[in-house]
Amino acid sequence: MYDLTEAERNQIIGLFKGGATRQKIIKMLGFSRTAVYRTIQIFCEGKSLETQPRSGRPKLLNCQHQKTLKKIVKTNNRQSAEQIKNNFQEKTGLQVTTKTIRKNLHELNIFHIFQHSNLFLMINKEKIV
Numbered sequence: 001m002y003d004l005t006e007a008e009r010n011q012i013i014g015l016f017k018g019g020a021t022r023q024k025i026i027k028m029l030g031f032s033r034t035a036v037y038r039t040i041q042i043f044c045e046g047k048s049l050e051t052q053p054r055s056g057r058p059k060l061l062n063c064q065h066q067k068t069l070k071k072i073v074k075t076n077n078r079q080s081a082e083q084i085k086n087n088f089q090e091k092t093g094l095q096v097t098t099k100t101i102r103k104n105l106h107e108l109n110i111f112h113i114f115q116h117s118n119l120f121l122m123i124n125k126e127k128i129v
Helices: 006-017 022-029 033-044 063-075 081-092 098-107
Strands: 110-115 118-123 126-128
Touching: 006 022, 006 033, 022 033, 063 081, 063 098, 081 098, 098 110
Parallel strands: none
Antiparallel strands: 110 118, 118 126
């Protein structure tokens, strides 16, 4: 499940103001019943439709950083995590630990595997050599 964008919420409210029923909105836009009902309920209560900030610590690497990390791995897939970390720090100027690098590589579905005493990186379960 995902949060609706501001534009999607505005579509729901626009149709609701235009007289469309909740069921009709669900069928027209293809959103879940819960998302439509909650959006309309929040609107009727007069609350803000903007996405509220989440609790918890924000991630250190954003989407752009993860793309850079993936590019580093694809250019040379036989690097150690320490070497990947050093290359990443050179390119971005962001100080990270090898643990952060490993965690983000796992989020990108990139894993180290051992096969015949050789280390290969797997991306989406496909070997890159």
